[in-house]
Amino acid sequence: MEDLLEKLKLLNYDIEFLPEFKIKAINxxxxxxxxxxxEQFYTFTLLAAWLIRKAGGTFEAPQESDDPNATIAIILDYLRDTNVSIEFPPNKLKQGSGEHAIYVLDNLADEALKAQKFQWKKVQISPDEPSNEPDIEDDDAELILEKVEEEMMAEYDDEDEDILHVDDITKLYGQNFNEMQKPDDILESKTNREEWQLELERVLPQLKVTIKTDSRDWRSHIEQMKQLRTNIATNLTGTKSQLDKLHIDISNTLDKIKTRESYLNRQLEPSLKQYQMLQDELSKIKEQYRDASGGVTERTRIFNKLSEELEHVKKEMDERGSSMTDGTPLINIKKTITKMKTEISEMNIRIGVLEYSLMCARIRDRTQFQEDMNNQNTIAIS
Known part of the structure; x- marks a missing residue:
């Protein structure tokens, strides 16, 4: 995708394409x-049409209402005319995204660059200049030698005193040492070879000089690099042959897979179209079934409600019928009437008794009143 954007920038799509169709920059x-x-499919078709026109073809900018199958067919026909292999079904481009859409746009961009007579220049890599190693100055060399001598002297001090030093030999022989180094005649050794060998083996451990190796020394690094380079050169031959063989096997396998994929796509394209049609029909049938099942559910609810009302009416009718044919209520009414008559008779008797008592009380009160009046008159006369 980044290569495609670079090619579009070379074709000045940000100046010619984006302002013409009022589209934002493509990331x-x-x-x-x-x-x-x-939106992606519409942008894809606009960009493909613009690239075809840049390549010298004739393809008007498609509209959103155009048939997508016809638009895709025009784009793929142009690619086939330019000897670009198309090994995928056209339906893959309806999404307007994915590797197939990028593949189509990339090939169209290449054709447009060819039409513009654009050529890629080979990158010129300047050879690396040899870097001169820094020379060690004399002062630094003296300092390094002094450090080495100090370290050696410190090691000599730590070892046993039996080690033979040149200074000890000088002190041993004194001032005559210089004279002994300049003999007048040729010296001849009187020591036996075997004795000399034994003496050498005895003194050899004491003559050993130990110098510490610095891991930061560039000489050791160079030796390691040389050794590693030798190992790489030794192992590269066998590894390269194996990698080449593996590359050839993978390439052959990929070619077989591509061929098989294209064959399967050609063989299965009618079946896929038929499957798509059946899928659409199934969707329509499911929609109809959903609508019908919704109506059945509503009618079932109404039926259940009417059934409940019918059961209630039947229950009321049964109760009324049983009450009309049963004589128990009539008997109960008669008993109640008889009881009420008895109670009425008792009430009449009680009312008569109360009226009699009231009448007696009135007569008694009246008699008492008359007697009181007579007594008052008698008192008044007297």
């Missing part, structure tokens, strides 16, 4: 992932 992930299929 490097726009055609990689599916975000808005409708």
């Amino acid at each position: 490097r992930n726009y055609f990689v992932t599916q975000t808005n299929p409708g």
Whole structure:
């Protein structure tokens, strides 16, 4: 996708394409992932048509209402005319994103660059200049030698005193040492070879000089690099042959897979179309079934409600019928009437008794009143 964007920039798409169709700049992930299929497909067709026109073809800018199958067919026909292999079904481009859409746009961009007579220049890599190693100055060399001598002297001090030093030999022989180094005649050794060998083996451990190796020394690094380079050169031959063989096997396998894939696509394309048609019919049937099942559910609910009302009416009718044929209520009414008559008779008797008592009380009160009046008159006369 990044290569495609670079090619579009070389074709000045940001100056010619974007302002013409009023589209935002395309980022490097726009055609990689599916975000808005409708918008991506429309942008894909506009960009493909613009690239075809840049390549010298005739293809008017498509509209959103155009048939997508016809638009895709025109784009693929142009690619086939330019000897570009198309090994995927046209339906893959309806999404407007994915590797197939990027593949189509990349090939169209290449054709447009060819029409513009654009040529890629080979990158010129300047050879590396040899770097001169820094020379060690005399003062630094003296300092390094002094450090080495100090370390050696410290090691000599730590070892046993039996080690033979040149200074000890000088002190041993004194001032005559220089004279002994200049003999007048040729010296001849009187020591036996075997004795000399034994003496050498005895003194050899004491003559050993130990110098510490610095891991930061560039000489050791160079030796390691040389050794590693030798190992790499030794192992590279066998490894390279194996990798070449593996590359050839993988290439052959990929070619077989591509051939098989294209064959399967050609063989299965009618079946896929038929499957798509059956899928659409199944969707329609499911929609009809959903609508019909919704009506059945509503009618079932109404039926259940009417059944409940019918059961209630039947229950009321049964109760009324049983009450009309049964004589128990009539008997109960008669008993109640008889009881009420008895109670009425008792009430009449009680009323008569109360009226009699009231009448007696009135007569008694009246008699008492008359007697009181007579007594008052008698008192008044007297």
